[in-house]
Amino acid sequence: MPIIEIAAIPASQAYIDNPDIFKPTLDWIAKAPGFLKQWTGLRVEDGKTVYHIIEWETYEHHKNLPSLPNFQELLDLSKPCFTDVPKIFHVPFEKPADDAFNAPVTEFCFATLKNPEQKSEVTDLLISLIGGFPKVYGPTLGTTREDPNTIGLVIGWDTVQAHIDAVTGHEGVAKLASLADLEVSHAPLKKHVTA
Secondary structure (H helix, E strand, C coil): CCEEEEEEEEECHHHHHCHHHHHHHHHHHHCCCCEEEEEEEECCCCCCEEEEEEEECCHHHHHCHHHCCCHHHHHHHHHHHECCCCEEEEECCCCCCHHHHHCCEEEEEEEEECCHHHHHHHHHHHHHHHHHCCCCEEEEEEECCCCCCEEEEEEEECCHHHHHHHHCCCHHHHHHHHHEEEEEEEECCEECCCC
8 A cells, every 4th residue: 555755844944946856866766666646835924844745665675775785875965955964754645645635735744643543533534624625635534544533634725824714614624633733834836847
């Protein structure tokens, strides 16, 4: 089953000034065993964090990257782009997330349960919420590999404001916030296709 790697990486000024400096890294990753697709974009909320989304055939394909003989080349290529190590989650989404990633703006929500015994309640609430929002693209969710108490959710929106308008004063969102700590951010993503 494919898995989505979501990496949030502090961007260097060189990347912010010219995101194309990341292209050699993207091209390298596109040739890695198990690679399927990738997207990148700057986080709207700070303009300094790069989201790098990679779809892998399996989690093991990502995990085995450091064992590749030319892995140091990947590190060298990406070094000018970033100022620190990435924060990474791997999410086996319930359905393909392409529509969310290809939308004008993508919402990333990580809901960490306050009480692990309420996981099914939180999951049901998330499913109900995403099913009730008007004009969204490809909403999907899944439990992160890194933490069984964190649910990753991606939703595509036309604008960040459309997301804010949909959730402001929403009873279900207030209930969700009482059951889970929410980390929410947005980025317009660009899909990278290697020739």
